[in-house]
Amino acid sequence: MTDVTGVVGLVRVDDDVLEGLLDVAVGDADPEDVMPAVPGPPGWTQRRRDAFRAFHRARYPGLAAPPYEITYAVTEDGHIRGSVRLRRPEERPEALETGIWLGRSARGRGIGTAAISAVVDAAAQAGAATVLADTTPGNAAMLSVLRRTGAVLVTDTAAGRVDAELRTAGRDRV
Structure with a gap:
């Protein structure tokens, strides 16, 4: 792994951020890596782009309203590199669950580690005692x-x- 050369941060996804996040997804990731499955031919079809926007817009209310999830764009020196989320799982009210994706060009440079650390800090500020994740x-x-x-x-x-x-x-907790 190469060290991150820039400053990694999190920016809450809203309409001002969403199109930039979609641009990174389309240009640097596969749909199945960044969003729930959408029927149809492979690739970034218009239907998948619209579903990507709808998925993220549904999360604008954040942790206080269904689907009890918030999405952040992962940035490096102000450039969007992917996203990370926090979701409130029903079975663990003291916890928040996280997931992350990064564009291919951002992988292997420490950005994921910095983003997970930042989202754990965000979870602490939201009052969570634990952050959960799963992988294969x-x-x-x-x-x-x-x-x-x-x-x-x-x-x-x-x-x-x-x-x-x-x-x-x-x-720190708020």
Whole structure:
């Protein structure tokens, strides 16, 4: 991994940010890496672009209203590189769940680690005690990010899943 050369930050996705995030997704990621599946031919069809916008607009209310999720654009020196989210899981009210995607050109440079650290800070400010994540045993890049950010990992080989838990203790809370 190469160190991040710029400053990584999070910017809440709104209409001012959404088109830039879509541009990164279309130009530097596959649809199945960044959004729920949409039927139809492969690639970034107009239907998928519209679904991407609708998906993110549904999250504008944030953690206080359904779907109890907030999305942030991950930026490096002010340039959008991907997104990270926080979602309130019904089964763990003290926790928030996170997920991340980065454009191919932003991977392997420490941006993911910095973004997960920042979103754990955001979760702490939102009052969460824990941040949850999951991935697959074969996703070496995400496993590395989770390890570097201090996650406790539990592998369920039968399910083909790795669950991660990051404590927010010691972080500032509002």
